[in-house]
Amino acid sequence: MGSKIITFVLGGREVEVMVKPMTTLQAVLRYQLGYTAVKEGCRQGGCGSCTVLVEGEPMMSCLLPVEDVAGMHVTTLEAITPADGLDRVQQAFLEHGAFQCGYCTPGMIVVSKALLGHNPRPTRQEIVDAFAGNICRCTGYEPIIAAVEGAARASASKAAQPG
């Protein structure tokens, strides 16, 4: 089968790519578009390092043919990072030492963003459940869980401030 042109919205901007059938979203993001925050730990759905948001839901981009996201909104860590400074989840990861080598971090932050988007005050169990598909080889998870709890607290106290 010949190549196809697929259009989707990446970090708010419409992009158009030419792909062979069954090319993964991961391959397109990393190798065609240079979005290298999308990691490639296993290419078979086993590690979560390639997680991106599709219409706000965390998905492993290594398992998604890019045709499947035609017309949809895709968000990678690049789009979560503000032009200036850090997102509050990134800030919390920094404060809690929630990464060492950093390989799992883009996936972990993307998953955390989605979780906090749906559930601003998650319980510890809900956080742990959210990370069911993400492997970290370095941190022992504890600092990552603490970072998500910290980010939730930070936004709760911000919301409580007058004005």
Add this chain to the structure above:
Amino acid sequence: MAKLRGTGMSAVNYPTGMNLGGDPSQALIHATTSGSFVVSLSATDLGQGLRTVIGQIAAEALGVRMEDVVIDTADTDTGPHDMGTFASRATHRVGNAVMAAAQEAREALLDVAEDELEAARSDLEFDGQGNILVRGAPDRSLKVADIAAAAQFKYGKTIAGRGVYMKPRSPVDPETGAMDPDSTEAHACTVAEVEVDTETGEVTVLSIRSAYEVGRQINPALVKGQIVGGAWMGMSHALYETTAPYYPDPDHNPKDFSEYLMPGAYEMPEIDCVVLEYPSSNGPYGVKGVGEMTANAPIPAIVNAIYHATGLRIDELPVTPELILRGLDAKERAASVASAADTTATTGS
């Protein structure tokens, strides 16, 4: 069928550096014209935070701010030699090399500062904020950056330093076995609590609590990161990970993350640690190595906790549910043979 709980303990002495020594690390430092100091190394930061810790050591030893230090590592084609990041050696070895290089670079800087500030060497001091001051004359100070620029453009000098650290290789006495194996030792004591399900053979780790004595902590947050991450690795090694279940036959090696098991966030026990600091005599600012040992101490603690819970002395890793169930079966069989023997003995008399 029951869930049995047990508590186990382990204690670890952990040597810093390659066994018997003979493992050099080199560092080169030079000032750029803008007054930042480039520290060239070949040691690798694996995520443990070597660049951060070495940046701290370099800034402290040079007397400048950490943001004025650039750590350039680890291109082994162009960098000074380093034996590598292993044996919990990097902070100790590389840190010592960096301190030596910093000393030389600092002297070169002070040579120029003497001329630029028209002051005696003994009156010059670093404020740690990127300035050199003349003691007792607060209005006479210069930025390190300006001195570095003057060195290069006015005096035609470099501001640079070389450093190496090597514990000489210790020969082993063939008669007595006497040797000097390491530079310093860090220590740990770990207590693990487990619950063993006698129906499924599964072991759940409930907590891993440790005390670590690691010499001076250059960066306590990174030390804690090593300890918490190491607890996970140790637990994984104790109960999950294996590269070759039928070693040495490679046919059944795990091939991907669905076969190569590791605990996830869900399996993490409560992890707690206290850190004690007894500075070493030969590490930079008294450091010892805290790396590998953090993954070692949990393993015997967990295996001992399983023994406490079940009475099974297991001497293979990882402790799989299969090992537990086979062990429990064997124990039960041995008990029924023994009680049958008792009965025979009683009726026979």
